[in-house]
Amino acid sequence: MELLKLFEEIKKGDKNSFKKLYGKVNKEIYLYALKLTEGDKNLAHEAVADCFLKIWENRNKIKIHSSLKHYLFLTTRNNVIDHYRKQKLNIVELSDDYEVASLENSNDDDSDYSILYEELHKLPCQSLRILELAVFESLSYKEIALKLQISVNTVKTHIYRAHRHLKKNLNNDS
Numbered sequence: 001m002e003l004l005k006l007f008e009e010i011k012k013g014d015k016n017s018f019k020k021l022y023g024k025v026n027k028e029i030y031l032y033a034l035k036l037t038e039g040d041k042n043l044a045h046e047a048v049a050d051c052f053l054k055i056w057e058n059r060n061k062i063k064i065h066s067s068l069k070h071y072l073f074l075t076t077r078n079n080v081i082d083h084y085r086k087q088k089l090n091i092v093e094l095s096d097d098y099e100v101a102s103l104e105n106s107n108d109d110d111s112d113y114s115i116l117y118e119e120l121h122k123l124p125c126q127s128l129r130i131l132e133l134a135v136f137e138s139l140s141y142k143e144i145a146l147k148l149q150i151s152v153n154t155v156k157t158h159i160y161r162a163h164r165h166l167k168k169n170l171n172n173d174s
Contacts, residue, residue: 002138003068011059021068022052029072031117036080047079067137119169123162130158 009017029051033044051072064071120128133139133147141155
């Protein structure tokens, strides 16, 4: 189910949809928070928990028109910044992008996700945007082409190149 559709069900108070959303994006949001907190697992968990708590508590007030995932990343980022402000620490410039670095002290699962996100963010911006629309928002090639005002063939080319890049760089077993 598309994330925005899940969010529409969450707005109606559907706890199962909330659990599904959490299951789909929790790991990715956590890894992002872990990067922002420079490996502070407790703070990363707290930032993610606060993010999902805000989603649930404010579900009727939140207006999302394009990407729920982007909203979750921004909310998590703001939670981390708020924490640092409260602690009166120097805030390191936090990036607005989704890149997630490899983490030396993370478990294998975290490492796999880190590698995937590193490879994703090696893609050109347009390819990454098209891939996000196709995968995370479940848009068809035609819908992506209309949204980005490009041709369907351009969408296909970007998807093909992204797929080829990921396949080449993630299949290190062979």
